[in-house]
Ligand SMILES: NC(=O)c1ccc[n+]([C@@H]2O[C@H](COP(=O)([O-])OP(=O)(O)OC[C@H]3O[C@@H](n4cnc5c(N)ncnc54)[C@H](O)[C@@H]3O)[C@@H](O)[C@H]2O)c1
Ligand SMILES: O=C(O)C[C@H](O)C(=O)O
């Protein structure tokens with residue numbers, strides 16, 4: 009029986025978790041790094057640059073003595089110096105509009121990223137809670153919206169509709185010999201911000217920053233990809249500064265030919281890479297997933313990563329009510345938004361109910377209610393999306409097109425979960441209706457991003473639905489002070505808790521595809537990460553400060569599932585037999601040992 013492990017953490021695991029990633033400087037002496045450059049070229053290469061961190065002997069060897077101030081600083085001192093400047097920026101921008109401050113912070117981090125990658129990732133890892141909202145959601149959304157103006161230096165690769173027939177050679181323009189993780193978007197549905205065309209490149213960059221910070225993927229082995237097939241965003245098409253191809257989006261076969269060509273090119277050069285699809289509009293999110301998932305090592309984060317994170321949270325809400333996990337089968341769940349994310353979540357949750365109750369998927373849909381822009385989805389719907397057919401209700405139960413508030417009042421759900429991309433649709437009336445929920449701790453998941461697109465704010469949720477709710481949002485919100493002096497805990501239900509572990513576990517297993525079993529294992533692992541005590545306080549997800557530890561656990565679960573599915577071919581010197589003999593603990597250690605950590609390696613010039 010699955011989910012059997014979700015009974016709280018063992019003491020050892022709980023202790024291990026407290027060794028989060030904050031200031032976890034490795035003491036091992038790093039191996040040398042061979043460089044082909046000397047002099048100022050080294051200082052201008054962010055992969056090798058150490059700024060004031062070059063020891064004097066190395067400055068002599070590389071011909072850079074005199075090109076830097078004489079003081080040699082340690083990486084820790086450099087981090088402290090950066091943080092000091094960052095805090096000054098915060099002080100100096102007090103009172104300025106939020107977006108202006110957010111972009112100023114992003115620019116500061118981005119400049120460091122462009123100059124010194126090692127220091128950038130060190131600063132990011134040590135301050136992940138403060139910096140994730142800048143390099144990732146929500147600020148990354150603002151960056152994408154303003155990308156054509158913010159653009160200074162390229163990052164990642166761009167394949168456009170104009171590159172048809174050229175991709176197999178273009179892929180060899182990427183300077184790094186090895187690539188492990190690729191995140192690709194076509195910019196058609198960037199967070200809840202719609203079609204941003206080429207400007208969506210910020211999303212793969214942000215996701216891959218999280219891969220480095222959380223999963224310890226070597227930053228020299230990540231590749232953000234923008235597939236620019238045009239845009240249907242009129243404002244961008246009219247904008248003279250727009251940096252993408254100024255034509256309407258390719259559709260149908262023409263579109264698929266471009267993606268097919270990219271996938272063939274990428275896997276020809278790097279057959280063992282893992283590709284994550286991100287922020288594709290629903291039709292292509294599902295279409296490409298079905299097209300490639302049996303052929304290439306890929307997954308769709310919005311469909312599959314989100315589903316796993318949401319399911320872990322939904323199981324947490326059952327525990328928060330003080331009920332056994334098996335009671336999940338009785339939870340009534342209203343999902344608002346029937347796109348790539350909403351359908352992915354509903355499907356995975358229904359499959360979990362079917363497995364737990366030993367019933368068919370169709371029977372398991374009984375307690376699920378799906379709402380899209382036209383209201384409740386029923387069998388009466390004309391032009392019913394094929395992905396939603398299974399979840400369409402009988403209109404005799406509730407009318408076709410019923411509004412959110414109507415459904416909530418009638419169903420009295422345990423959970424109201426939003427993945428609509430529409431800010432504020434869980435309004436006062438809807439939230440107040442949740443007070444009549446059949447649950448003693450009703451759950452409200454406002455999962456849409458970025459912040460302004462959340463279905464409701466945390467403060468409104470606790471104010472209108474009551475202090476006893478469990479709350480989660482896709483973008484970060486502060487905890488809420490309740491009138492009774494207690495704290496309303498805000499969870500961040502974001503796929504960042506899973507995609508790094510799914511990618512890393514898949515990579516180190518050497519699996520050639522990502523199976524449902526691997527995704528289910530990831531979700532199960534996240535669900536079992538929280539102790540009963542935490543969950544009862546409404547804390548469904550761990551602190552992001554522990555993201556490396558979470559990712560190691562999730563990665564190990566994914567790898568073990570690949571072994572169970574008999575598709576783990578091994579990685580590097582570690583063969584399939586070695587993997588199959590590893591215990592769970594060995595696997596976590598193996599994963600952790602393979603995580604890259606930012607330290608300055610001695611640079612040795614190749615004569
Ligand atoms: N928290 C996370 O980890 C996470 C993961 C994936 C997506 N998301 C967010 O979820 C949102 C949706 O993403 P998607 O890929 O499913 O988008 P999508 O465009 O594929 O789907 C949006 C869905 O919302 C429905 N909708 C639109 N307006 C509505 C309204 N007024 N009332 C009810 N339903 C409405 C649409 O009909 C559609 O079914 C985005 O904001 C995205 O940022 C969050
Ligand atoms: O990017 C995120 O923060 C989560 C998710 O992938 C989204 O599309 O909103």
Ligand SMILES: [Mg+2]
Nearest residue numbers: 286287309310
């Ligand atoms: Mg996404």
